[in-house]
Structure formats: C-alpha cells, structure tokens
Amino acid sequence: QQQVKQSPQSLIVQKGGISIINCAYENTAFDYFPWYQQFPGKGPALLIAIRPDVSEKKEGRFTISFNKSAKQFSLHIMDSQPGDSATYFCAASFPAGNNRKLIWGLGTSLAVNP
C-alpha cells in the first residue's frame, strides 16, 4: 500500500518550543522524503528533504530525522516561532517510469503561540 501516515493532525506549541511531526511509510521503493510547508491561501512550498542514505538533515531550525529500519521520519522545528504557524505535509517519492510519484501525508496544522 502506497501510504504515508502523518501525525499529529494538529499541534500547538509555545514560542521557543520544539515542534515535532512524525510520518511513517510502508513502501521500501520510496527514495526521497520531502517536507512541504503551506501557509493559508498559498500553495505548498518545499521546506527540507532527505534521502534514505542519511539519518539526519538540518537546515537552520528545521531538522529531518530518518529511521530507515522503522520506516519513519520526522520533522523537528527548533525554537518555534509564530511565523512557523502553517500546515506541514510530509511526502514520499519513488520513480515511476518517467515520473516521480509523490505520495502525501494528510498534513499537520501547527500553531505557535506568542
């Protein structure tokens, strides 16, 4: 089954706290795992992505942790800010002919309180 399960559905964090969003997958053919950030009224935008040959990738306050054996990956937002309030989608991608199929999680609505 080509599913990506994301949790929690919603998250409230205080300013300065750590936001953690988790995703799990089944298909071992996935070879690229992006996180997208979506603000209200906008399209999703790539935030950070990881390949399964590394266990962690950090870009500024955003870190992806990847556990290949458990088929899980997570997004950590350090020092969360009100401007981080958005919906976050994890996804997993695999090659499909000339295409790269992208399977999406259902999203996490993050609210960072001032």
Place this chain on the structure above:
Amino acid sequence: GAGVSQSPSNKVTEKGKDVELRCDPISGHTALYWYRQSLGQGLEFLIYFQGNSAPDKSGLPSDRFSAERTGGSVSTLTIQRTQQEDSAVYLCASRLGRSQETQYFGPGTRLLVL
C-alpha cells in the same frame, strides 16, 4: 515572476456549469501536475503531464474532469457539469525534469460550486 502561476485565483460557479482552470508552469519545467485539496485535507493527485502527454491520469475522479497541455507549457484543467463536491482548491505544480524531485506549486484556484 519565475514561479508557477494559476488563474483565476477564485472561481464561483453554479452547479452544472463548466469551468476551466489555467496553469502556467515555471519556464523549462517539463513535468506538470494537478492536485485537488479539499478544506483541511491533504493533496489529492489528479493528473501528471510530461511534455504535452499525460502518462498518468489515474487521479481524475470522473469523466467530467479533463486536462490538456499545449506547447509543453500552459495547462488547462476542465471540469464539466460541476457538482458541489467539486468545490476545493485546485493546485498546479511543475518539476524541472526526470532527475529533479522538487515540485513547485502555484497558489491554487479556489473553486466554489453553488
């Protein structure tokens, strides 16, 4: 601008009418995707174009939905005989080519069927 653009940004129509949604991808991007996003939901894949051909139409929900792409650039998503359940945000994304994973999204067209 260098991003993906979509028009109209909002569309209100009456049940039974036909609508056309337009997507202008990033120049040079050969792959183009249409997604549907219902309120508070994840992204539902509709169709994928590589150049002007659509090798994956598996996400189109019914034969009322069709899409075309001309000149390897602009794409139009047409919904015939709209129904209230078609109300959603329709997102377009483009990707540079086969070796590049990142999809770049437009701001979406918000469709409301009364």
